[in-house]
Amino acid sequence: MNIHSTSLDVTVMSDTAEVPGIGFLPVNTFVLHSKQPVVVDTGLSTPDKDFVTELSRVMDPADVEWIWITHPDRDHTGGLWELLEAAPQARLVTTFIGVGIMSTEWDVPLDRVHLLNPGQSLDVGDRRLTGHRPPLYDNPATVGLVDEKTGAYFSSDCFGAPMASADLATSADVRAVDDADRRAAQLLWAAIDSPWVHLVDRAxxxxxxxxxxxxDPSGIFSTHLPPAIGINGQLVEALVEAPDGPVFVGPDQAALEELLASFEPV
Incomplete structure (x- = not known):
């Protein structure tokens, strides 16, 4: 995992997941260094991950006061339960639907939950964070957030883009990626993660x-894109194009069998 500091009171903890045939998907989590520290999402759920240990490279996990889960998919909740133990005073920010989804697998401590819907705000001591539903999302519990002090925008899955390498996926600045490659990857991710976008009513x-x-955020912090500061126009244009972008059709069983055969000894 790579650790990147920014000028917007945000530390980015950058991980990646390789998706065969697609590329390397960034999987970011964030620490917002507000008076009451906020962790935004908690990473992958694979057995080799230890989010709390990684977080300790940035801050003492016991000092976390808010854990904002932008939606409860397993690439956002990997370290959640360990972090709730390590930070006994921390509150879990999610939605009613988010609690319901997580309750199908875990015993969610309701006395530590703070329910927040899009448009509602949370006071974290020196600033207010306002919930915002991004244009693209893959889970009905999705609520991103805007830091009203710095203008930083946490967009959950929106703006995601698989990268050509793990190094690019965990880079400190999306401008390390060629613009055309980034745009094509954004459209691919939109088709994979939000396939309904091809059916939307433009109005x-x-x-x-x-x-x-x-x-006009000061910076866009997506779970699935390297940090993006100063390129709002290019990123948003990809959202405009997404409904007319290519439709994704994944490999079928024949392709899987061909792949598995390639692993067999000759």
């Missing part, structure tokens, strides 16, 4: 993109 979808464009 309803476009205003959500316009709202984000008007927000």
């Amino acid at each position: 309803k979808y476009d205003p959500t993109v316009a709202e984000l464009r008007a927000l």
